Amino acid sequence: MHTTEITLEVNGETRSVTVRNADTLLYVLRDKLGLTGAKPGCLNGDCGTCTIDVDGNPMKSCLMLAVEVQEAKITTVEGLKYSSLQTEFVDKFAFQCGYCTPGFIMNANALIKQYPHANDMLIKEWLESNICRCTGYKEIEEAVKSALATAQTVLRQQ
Amino acid sequence: MIPYDFAYFKASTAEEAVELYQSLREQGKQPVYYAGGTEIITLGRMKEVYTEAVIDIKGITECQTLQLEQNQLVMGAALPLTKLQEANLFPLLSQTISEIADHTARNKITLGGNLCGNIYYREAVLPLLIADTDVVIAGKSGRRRIPLNSIFDERPCLEDGELLTQLITQSDYLGLPYYSVKKRRQWDVGYPLITVTALKKEGKIRVSFSGVCLFPFRSERIEECLNDTRLNPDDRIERAIQHLPKPISNDVEGSPEYRLFVLKNTLLDVLQALEGETYAHN
Numbered sequence: 001m002h003t004t005e006i007t008l009e010v011n012g013e014t015r016s017v018t019v020r021n022a023d024t025l026l027y028v029l030r031d032k033l034g035l036t037g038a039k040p041g042c043l044n045g046d047c048g049t050c051t052i053d054v055d056g057n058p059m060k061s062c063l064m065l066a067v068e069v070q071e072a073k074i075t076t077v078e079g080l081k082y083s084s085l086q087t088e089f090v091d092k093f094a095f096q097c098g099y100c101t102p103g104f105i106m107n108a109n110a111l112i113k114q115y116p117h118a119n120d121m122l123i124k125e126w127l128e129s130n131i132c133r134c135t136g137y138k139e140i141e142e143a144v145k146s147a148l149a150t151a152q153t154v155l156r157q158q
Numbered sequence: 159m160i161p162y163d164f165a166y167f168k169a170s171t172a173e174e175a176v177e178l179y180q181s182l183r184e185q186g187k188q189p190v191y192y193a194g195g196t197e198i199i200t201l202g203r204m205k206e207v208y209t210e211a212v213i214d215i216k217g218i219t220e221c222q223t224l225q226l227e228q229n230q231l232v233m234g235a236a237l238p239l240t241k242l243q244e245a246n247l248f249p250l251l252s253q254t255i256s257e258i259a260d261h262t263a264r265n266k267i268t269l270g271g272n273l274c275g276n277i278y279y280r281e282a283v284l285p286l287l288i289a290d291t292d293v294v295i296a297g298k299s300g301r302r303r304i305p306l307n308s309i310f311d312e313r314p315c316l317e318d319g320e321l322l323t324q325l326i327t328q329s330d331y332l333g334l335p336y337y338s339v340k341k342r343r344q345w346d347v348g349y350p351l352i353t354v355t356a357l358k359k360e361g362k363i364r365v366s367f368s369g370v371c372l373f374p375f376r377s378e379r380i381e382e383c384l385n386d387t388r389l390n391p392d393d394r395i396e397r398a399i400q401h402l403p404k405p406i407s408n409d410v411e412g413s414p415e416y417r418l419f420v421l422k423n424t425l426l427d428v429l430q431a432l433e434g435e436t437y438a439h440n
Contacts, residue, residue, distance in 0.1 A: 004161045020159040021212070024199065044200050045263050056391045057240075063196045063401060066260055067166045128347050129262035 006070050009078030010035065019066045026050045026061035029076060037077035037102045041131075048130030051103035052076050058110040077102035080107070085109055085147040096134035096145035104130045108144045116151040123148075160202045164249045165211040172220060172323050173297035175213050179296055181318045182211050191215050192320055193236040193268040196319045197275050208278065220323050221270070223423040231332060233325045235270025239282065242269060248327060250336035251285040254355050257340040258282065260347050271323045273314055280313065281368045284340070284355040287376040288364035289331040294324040311331075312373035334359055341369075341420050345409050354424050358432045365428060370417060371403045384429065391437045 002021045010033060016033045026043075029035045029052070033073060041049035043062045050061045055077035080086060085105055088094070095101045104127070111118055111126045118126075123144060132140065164188075169175035175191065179276040182189040190200060201207040215221050221236035223247055231247055239255045243264065246252045258281055259267055268354060271284040283306075291306045297320040298346035306325070309315050314322060336357040340350045350369040357364055362385050383398035406414035430437045 001166050020163060021166040022163055022202070024159070024437060025160060031229070043203065045196055045266075046260060048260075051262060057265045060262055063194075063199055063263065063266050065166070065195065065212075068168075068192075068195070068216070100221055119405065125256075126261045129260035 002055050004067050006067055007065070007071070008033075008070065008074060010074045011076060017066075020064065021067050024062050024068050025052075025064040025066045025069055025074075028066040029074075031060060035078055038106075039099055039102060040085060041099070046131070047100070047103075048107065049100045049103040051106045051130065053079075053110050054104055056110060056113065058070040058107040058126075058152075060129075075106070077106055078110070080105065080109060082149050083109065085112065085143070088143040088147045088150075089140075092139050092143040092146060094136060096132075096136050100134075102134045104132070104140055108147065112151050114146055116148060116155055118148060160199065161205060162202075162208065164209050166214065167211065168214040170217050171245065172215075172218055172301075173320055175215055175218065175321055176296050176298055176319060178213055182213075183319060187211050189213055190305070193221070193264045194238065194271045196263065196266050197271070197277060201276060208251070214259050215321065218323070226329060229329045231327045231329060233269055235273075235322045235324060236268050239264040239267050239269065239272065245377075248285065248289075248332045249337055250334075250355060250357055251282070251327075253336075253338045254285050254340075255282050255351070257338075257350075258355070267346060273325075274316070274322060278374075279349060279353070279368045280349070280370050280374050281340070281353050283310070283314075283374050284353065284366040284368055284376075285336075285357075286325055286327065287366045288326050288355060288357055289334075289372075292328065293322055295324050296321045307376070308346070310374070320427070330360070335432055337428050339424060339427065341424060350410060352417055352421055353425065354421070354428060356428045356432060363428065363432050365419075365425075365435040369404070369407065369411070370421060371407055372405075375403055377401055377403070384425065391426055391429050391435075394429070395422050398425065 003018050007016045019028050029038055038052050039049040039059050041047035045063045046059050051058050052061045054072050101125045179189050186421040187210040189211040190209040192214045216236050223232050223234040243252045243256050292303050293306045294303050334357045338355040340353040343351050352369040355366050368374040379401040380398045384394050406416050426437050
């Protein structure tokens with residue numbers, strides 16, 4: 001078996017783990033590091049429920065090998081720790097079964113950080129990467145827009 | 159989970175990658191170059207792609223280049239599609255790749271990976287074919303820079319072990335009038351029914367296609383028909399589609415008849431957009 005001992009920086013912590021080279025980052029996060037926030041969905045890069053943040057960009061962890069991200073900073077939904085975006089998802093009832101929620105949150109979190117003044121077209125382009133089988137898109141959109149408005153207020157006050 | 163094991167190597171130069179590839183081949187291995195790796199992972203999971211060693215090329219500086227220099231745009235083959243899209247140095251390419259997969263996936267999918275992929279749409283190649291783009295290829299005998307059109311036959315035809323490192327487009331193509339559209343059967347994300355890109359250079363329309371057949375293509379005979387302004391637009395299009403490669407795709411996205419119907423109307427849109435006239439759809 002081809003394995004490699006890798007060191008990952010996940011949610012601000014340095015974690016060392018031995019992985020099969022063929023292991024996806026999603027598998028390693030969940031089964032080796034116990035971070036089950038990123039969900040396995042299609043495992044094919046289509047549904048977005050495994051989305052995490054890698055160096056500030058949303059990435060589908062089912063489309064990454066763990067061995068290829070050794071020098072990257074990884075954030076999973078566990079690393080957000082009660083962010084205002086998560087609060088907006090609760091306040092706006094932006095979930096039903098909740099399975100897609102971590103993926104949507106990680107994608108939207110990166111959007112807000114990169115483009116705090118994102119317009120409707122940009123929001124749509126980014127969030128099209130995620131699927132909600134409960135079809136809670138309207139509430140998700142409201143939560144993201146509310147979080148963007150909060151981010152814009154914070155920027156104005158700085 | 160990918161059901162087989164493979165060795166993982168990360169190359170820091172194209173020469174190192176090529177030497178590694180040759181060495182692995184001499185050992186009887188089946189290596190692949192790995193950039194975004196999305197197809198290797200997803201098709202590997204279903205055993206539709208098999209490898210015994212992946213050679214990661216993302217650490218090769220020239221494969222990550224993105225710059226305008228000496229009147230040409232140099233694009234590294236390992237650039238993620240979103241990086242190219244956001245830089246928007248070649249608007250036709252930006253618009254075309256903005257329709258590939260979805261935004262998050264485009265953070266991983268690379269330019270060279272899309273061109274050399276197994277999934278046959280390879281839409282990023284369409285603007286490059288009509289913009290006379292060159293490719294830089296590293297092989298065991300060194301580097302060569304040649305026109306993409308000269309090695310493109312359904313896909314870039316590289317020798318075993320050759321590595322596509324860069325795509326280079328002359329800057330006078332970057333600002334030409336263009337048209338790019340991806341027609342899907344439904345929704346805004348997913349594979350195309352057809353994708354058509356076009357640009358106008360020196361009064362002539364150039365056009366390339368994906369989704370029409372089981373490979374992307376550009377056809378000079380089609381362009382000759384479309385540019386024959388002695389005829390009316392409908393007749394030009396009717397003549398043009400006689401030169402389509404065969405067979406026309408027939409899959410869940412659409413029948414050949416439906417594809418041709420959509421293609422004819424899309425070509426009318428192309429002519430309208432690039433000739434500045436208003437043509438009626440039949």
